[in-house]
Amino acid sequence: MDNIEDFSQFRRQSQKGILVIYINILYKALKAFWFLLFLFIQKFSKIPEGTLVYIYIGVAALLMFFLIRAFLIFKNFQFKIVHNHFILKKGILKKTNTSIPFDRIQNINFKQNIIQQIIDVHEVNIETAGSSKAEISIKALSYKEASALKQAITVLDNNSNATSSTETVEKPLLKVGFFALIKVSLTENHLQSLLLLLAVLVGFFQQINDLFDRLGKQDILDNYITKNTSSLESNVLLIVGFLILLSVTAVLSSLVRVLLRHFNLTVFVKNSTLEIYQGLITKKSVILKKDKVQHITISHNPIKKKLGISFITFKQAISGKVKKKQDKIIKIVGCKVIQVSAIKDLLFPDENFDDLVRNFSDSYFRIRLYFRCILVLIIINIGLYLGFGNSFIFSINSLLIPIFIGATELRFKKRYYLFNTDVLIVGSGTIETHKTYLPFFKVQNVELKQTLFQAQKNVADIVFQTASGKIKIPCIHIEKAKQIYNYTLFKIETSQKLWM
Known part of the structure; x- marks a missing residue:
C-alpha cells in the first residue's frame, strides 16, 4: 500500500483518466444536442452527398477538439497532500488552485460506472459541507492509489501519526443480499416511484412535443393524442388495464431503483466511521465520519415493521444553496433491530432511550x-x-x-417528542414512521414561533436549525415550549463539543 508521503508532491491521475474525461464530455454533448442527431438520422436520405462530407468533417473536427480538451484537463489536473490540506490545481485557460483542510472534509467516496469498471479505475469524490456536489472529483485512480489516498486523509484527519492499517472488520455490521433487497423493494413507497416515472414521461413528452413543433408536424402529434385519448375514455377495460399497468410499473420501478442503488449493500464499522459499499451499474463506496453526522432518522412502514427491518438516513451539513435533491443524505436500507442498535451505540454511546416518556402535540x-x-x-x-x-x-x-x-x-398520533440531557428525539410520519435523533450540541439556532391563533390556544412551535436543515416540533403547550427553548439555548452555550 502506498505511504502518505507518496502524496507530498503533485501527481496526476491514471492515464486512463483521459478516456473517462473524454467519454464524459461526449455524454454531456450528446445529452445537450441529442435532437440534432435525431434530425440527422431522420433526414439522412435527403441530405446531398456533398453536404454529408462537410458534416462528417465537422463531426470529426469536433471529436478531435473534445479529445484535445480531455487531454488538457487531464494534464492540468494535479493534486497533493501538505500539512493536513488537500491541494488541487486544475484548469485549461482559467487555472484554479484549491486547498481543503481535512477537518472540512465530510465524505471520501469511491465510485465506478460501467466505463470505469471496464478499464479498472476508481473515481474518488471528496465532499465538504459547503458544496452542493463533490468539491473534488478525481476521475481515474487505481484501487491501490484510491485506497492510499483515502487512508492518507482519514489517518491524518484522526490525528494519528502511526501508519494506519488498511484492514477493515472481517465481519460486516450489515450485508444485504439480493433476496433481502427484493423484500426491501416490495416495501418501498411505490407511489413515489410512480410519480417519478410520470415525471420522466412528462419530461420526455415535452421534448417530443418540442421536436415535432420544430419540424412543423405538431398537427400530426395532436391528432394522434386526441384519437387515442377518445378511445381510452370510452373503454372501461382499457382504463382498468392502464391502471394495473401503472401499478405493476411502479412496483418494478421500485425494484429496479433499489437494486441499482443498493445492490450488494455492505456496511463496516471502523474506528469512528461507517464504510458503506453498494451499487450495481455504478458502484459506490462512502466513508461516513461519526462527527460529521448532524442527525439520523430511523424509519419503517407497517410492512417493514412486520418483516423486522428499517432504513436509516444520515443527514450531514449542507450549504444554504443546495437544492433538496442534492442534500447530502446517506441511506442504509434493510437494517434489523440489532444493526439499528449498533449504529445508535456508535453515534450516541452511553445513551439510554428506553425509559423516556413520549410527549405529544396539543x-x-x-x-x-x-x-x-x-x-x-x-x-x-x-x-x-x-x-x-x-x-x-x-x-x-x-x-x-x-x-x-x-x-x-x-x-x-405519530407526532411526538422526547429527550434526555443530550439528545432530542422527534417522531413523525403518516404511512411511514420516522424517528429523528438530534444531539443538542448540533443545534445552531432555536426559534420559538407562535401565530395569533396559537397564542389564543397557548401553544407554540419550536424550530431547531442545524447545519443539515430544520427540525420542527409543532403545537406544544407554551410552558413546555419555553422550557425546551431555554434548555436548548443552555446546551448550545455550554457545550464544548464541535458540531463538525
Missing part, C-alpha cells in the same frame, strides 16, 4: 391538520369540476374523505 395540531385537509379537498373538487364539468365527479369524495381522515389521524 389537540390544536389536529385541528390545523383537518383545516388543511378541507382546503385541499375543496381545491381538488373545484379542479375536477372545472376539468370534467359533471357534478357526478363529486362522488369521488366518498373515497377521498376516509383517506384524508385516516392520514390526518395517523399524522397526529
Whole structure:
C-alpha cells in the first residue's frame, strides 16, 4: 500500500483518466444536442452527398477538439497532500488552485460506472459541507492509489501519526443480499416511484412535443393524442388495464431503483466511521465520519415493521444553496433491530432511550391538520369540476374523505417528542414512521414561533436549525415550549463539543 508521503508532491491521475474525461464530455454533448442527431438520422436520405462530407468533417473536427480538451484537463489536473490540506490545481485557460483542510472534509467516496469498471479505475469524490456536489472529483485512480489516498486523509484527519492499517472488520455490521433487497423493494413507497416515472414521461413528452413543433408536424402529434385519448375514455377495460399497468410499473420501478442503488449493500464499522459499499451499474463506496453526522432518522412502514427491518438516513451539513435533491443524505436500507442498535451505540454511546416518556402535540395540531385537509379537498373538487364539468365527479369524495381522515389521524398520533440531557428525539410520519435523533450540541439556532391563533390556544412551535436543515416540533403547550427553548439555548452555550 502506498505511504502518505507518496502524496507530498503533485501527481496526476491514471492515464486512463483521459478516456473517462473524454467519454464524459461526449455524454454531456450528446445529452445537450441529442435532437440534432435525431434530425440527422431522420433526414439522412435527403441530405446531398456533398453536404454529408462537410458534416462528417465537422463531426470529426469536433471529436478531435473534445479529445484535445480531455487531454488538457487531464494534464492540468494535479493534486497533493501538505500539512493536513488537500491541494488541487486544475484548469485549461482559467487555472484554479484549491486547498481543503481535512477537518472540512465530510465524505471520501469511491465510485465506478460501467466505463470505469471496464478499464479498472476508481473515481474518488471528496465532499465538504459547503458544496452542493463533490468539491473534488478525481476521475481515474487505481484501487491501490484510491485506497492510499483515502487512508492518507482519514489517518491524518484522526490525528494519528502511526501508519494506519488498511484492514477493515472481517465481519460486516450489515450485508444485504439480493433476496433481502427484493423484500426491501416490495416495501418501498411505490407511489413515489410512480410519480417519478410520470415525471420522466412528462419530461420526455415535452421534448417530443418540442421536436415535432420544430419540424412543423405538431398537427400530426395532436391528432394522434386526441384519437387515442377518445378511445381510452370510452373503454372501461382499457382504463382498468392502464391502471394495473401503472401499478405493476411502479412496483418494478421500485425494484429496479433499489437494486441499482443498493445492490450488494455492505456496511463496516471502523474506528469512528461507517464504510458503506453498494451499487450495481455504478458502484459506490462512502466513508461516513461519526462527527460529521448532524442527525439520523430511523424509519419503517407497517410492512417493514412486520418483516423486522428499517432504513436509516444520515443527514450531514449542507450549504444554504443546495437544492433538496442534492442534500447530502446517506441511506442504509434493510437494517434489523440489532444493526439499528449498533449504529445508535456508535453515534450516541452511553445513551439510554428506553425509559423516556413520549410527549405529544396539543389537540390544536389536529385541528390545523383537518383545516388543511378541507382546503385541499375543496381545491381538488373545484379542479375536477372545472376539468370534467359533471357534478357526478363529486362522488369521488366518498373515497377521498376516509383517506384524508385516516392520514390526518395517523399524522397526529405519530407526532411526538422526547429527550434526555443530550439528545432530542422527534417522531413523525403518516404511512411511514420516522424517528429523528438530534444531539443538542448540533443545534445552531432555536426559534420559538407562535401565530395569533396559537397564542389564543397557548401553544407554540419550536424550530431547531442545524447545519443539515430544520427540525420542527409543532403545537406544544407554551410552558413546555419555553422550557425546551431555554434548555436548548443552555446546551448550545455550554457545550464544548464541535458540531463538525
